[in-house]
Amino acid sequence: MIALTRREFHLFQAAGRDFLYLVPSAAVFALDAPTSAVLRAIGDGEKGPYPFSASDSPEKGYGPFSRTEDAVIQALAERFDASTVRAAIAELLEVRAIGYEQQPAEQPVRMLPMMPFPLNTMVLNVTNQCNLACTYCYEYGEDKIVDTEHGKQSKFMAESTALESVEFLLRESGRVAHLTFFGGETLLNFPVLKSTIAYARRRAAEVGKEIDFSLTTNATLLKPEIIEFLAENRVGVTISIDGPREMQDKFRVFHNGAGSYDVVAPKIKELLRVHRSRPIGARVTLTSDTLDITKIYRHLTEEFGFWEVGFAPVTTSPNQQYAIGERGFDRMLGQFRALASEFLEQVAVNKHHGFSNVKDTLEEIHKGVSKAYPCGAGLGLLGVSTDGDVALCHRFAGSDAHKFGTVRDGIDRDVQTAFLQQHHIADKTDCSKCWARPLCSGGCYHEAHVRYGTTERPNLHYCEWIRGWTDTCLQIYGELSERNPDFLARFDREEAKAEAVL
Numbered sequence: 001m002i003a004l005t006r007r008e009f010h011l012f013q014a015a016g017r018d019f020l021y022l023v024p025s026a027a028v029f030a031l032d033a034p035t036s037a038v039l040r041a042i043g044d045g046e047k048g049p050y051p052f053s054a055s056d057s058p059e060k061g062y063g064p065f066s067r068t069e070d071a072v073i074q075a076l077a078e079r080f081d082a083s084t085v086r087a088a089i090a091e092l093l094e095v096r097a098i099g100y101e102q103q104p105a106e107q108p109v110r111m112l113p114m115m116p117f118p119l120n121t122m123v124l125n126v127t128n129q130c131n132l133a134c135t136y137c138y139e140y141g142e143d144k145i146v147d148t149e150h151g152k153q154s155k156f157m158a159e160s161t162a163l164e165s166v167e168f169l170l171r172e173s174g175r176v177a178h179l180t181f182f183g184g185e186t187l188l189n190f191p192v193l194k195s196t197i198a199y200a201r202r203r204a205a206e207v208g209k210e211i212d213f214s215l216t217t218n219a220t221l222l223k224p225e226i227i228e229f230l231a232e233n234r235v236g237v238t239i240s241i242d243g244p245r246e247m248q249d250k251f252r253v254f255h256n257g258a259g260s261y262d263v264v265a266p267k268i269k270e271l272l273r274v275h276r277s278r279p280i281g282a283r284v285t286l287t288s289d290t291l292d293i294t295k296i297y298r299h300l301t302e303e304f305g306f307w308e309v310g311f312a313p314v315t316t317s318p319n320q321q322y323a324i325g326e327r328g329f330d331r332m333l334g335q336f337r338a339l340a341s342e343f344l345e346q347v348a349v350n351k352h353h354g355f356s357n358v359k360d361t362l363e364e365i366h367k368g369v370s371k372a373y374p375c376g377a378g379l380g381l382l383g384v385s386t387d388g389d390v391a392l393c394h395r396f397a398g399s400d401a402h403k404f405g406t407v408r409d410g411i412d413r414d415v416q417t418a419f420l421q422q423h424h425i426a427d428k429t430d431c432s433k434c435w436a437r438p439l440c441s442g443g444c445y446h447e448a449h450v451r452y453g454t455t456e457r458p459n460l461h462y463c464e465w466i467r468g469w470t471d472t473c474l475q476i477y478g479e480l481s482e483r484n485p486d487f488l489a490r491f492d493r494e495e496a497k498a499e500a501v502l
């Protein structure tokens with residue numbers, strides 16, 4: 001008789017039961033007692049009762065992970081009758097958690113997206129200049145890709161380039177387009193931002209498309225008329241801020257070295273008081289020196305009143321003193337987990353919690369996202385440099401090596417296709433065997449470029465962190481599916497609403 005064998009999944013526990021994250025389909029599957037017992041019977045190995053994840057191979061002492069149907073029925077005879085076991089086997093076969101030994105397991109298929117792929121988000125670098133000199137900034141530090149001080153790109157985007165960019169976006173987008181303003185410090189070029197929004201709104205209406213605006217700022221240049229404009233125009237705002245004074249002033253400093261906390265704090269409070277048309281989020285850069293995530297979160301939500309706070313580890317080469325090392329990633333994971341359980345307890349009783357890293361991952365899990373590429377860069381998202389060069393994303397704007405065309409001449413489809421061919425998950429050997437790949441897919445291209453000098457390499461230095469964090473989010477997903485499924489159903493309702501616009 002042909003032996004049954006386990007396929008690729010990640011097993012996790014939540015709400016007192018077992019769940020599987022099925023890797024090829026990126027679906028979450030709740031196990032009942034018989035399916036759980038069948039998997040146990042197939043996967044019983046010397047290292048414990050369960051195959052833990054796809055990377056626990058027989059060579060590592062796990063397994064054997066294969067048994068004939070009769071052997072499974074026999075092993076479970078005291079607990080379940082044969083028909084129950086057969087039904088459980090059928091169910092597991094159907095969701096592809098198990099398969100027959102001689103049938104090949106599914107591998108990531110190297111299929112490129114349909115072209116032309118609609119441009120969903122254009123990130124416009126309206127300036128590459130900044131009035132701060134944050135020590136870790138990828139644009140000005142040793143890790144910079146583009147020489148913004150002495151390079152050939154203009155320091156500020158001209159209005160004509162911004163308007164050409166709008167035309168480019170409206171040509172390339174689907175029914176809905178997102179225009180994000182970025183820098184340098186975005187508000188240094190407020191006049192161009194202002195006229196671009198007015199122009200884009202009018203042109204979008206003329207061509208029958210929806211357009212939405214957002215920006216990222218360091219908050220130093222916020223003043224009443226700017227705040228009023230942002231509120232009136234429903235511009236989504238993300239503030240880059242690192243937390244309480246001692247953390248903010250460690251790295252987020254002016255060119256003379258002075259800390260920026262005392263300058264930005266009153267301006268942010270005024271923004272949050274006046275701009276009520278959209279929730280305002282904070283974006284925190286974590287370094288080896290600033291890893292007290294709970295403290296940062298409390299400060300930003302309680303002292304300032306931010307609706308959401310998102311955290312990202314600093315992107316840097318490993319030799320920088322502020323780079324997060326292995327122990328730092330462990331600490332970060334511990335802190336993320338503590339804040340994530342707080343998120344769970346709040347959300348389970350329908351209260352808001354602003355830890356956006358969890359919410360974003362839960363949404364991806366719920367939608368069964370399975371990425372062939374780590375993010376939208378080069379596909380649904382493109383960056384535009386001050387001179388109108390189209391780039392992989394905003395972090396590569398102005399880099400000739402990562403140029404995808406210009407806003408005048410459009411996207412160079414050959415370059416784009418070649419990029420997509422070279423960066424597909426199926427070609428990342430380590431990733432193609434990793435259970436976390438549907439959500440990670442190798443990680444940020446910019447991080448890889450800074451670490452390894454190429455966007456093609458996966459970010460293998462943080463796999464443990466990615467897998468640990470994905471496991472945590474899966475557990476929270478499993479808990480919520482039992483304790484407050486309506487919270488997850490909200491993602492469907494939001495998607496349906498967005499589709500109704502299309």
Ligand code: SF4
Nearest residue numbers: 431434437440442463
């Ligand atoms: S970078 Fe690491 S965690 Fe991410 S998919 Fe690749 S192997 Fe998995």
Ligand code: SF4
Nearest residue numbers: 375377393444445446
């Ligand atoms: S490549 Fe990195 S920085 Fe660029 S959009 Fe993707 S995740 Fe963001």
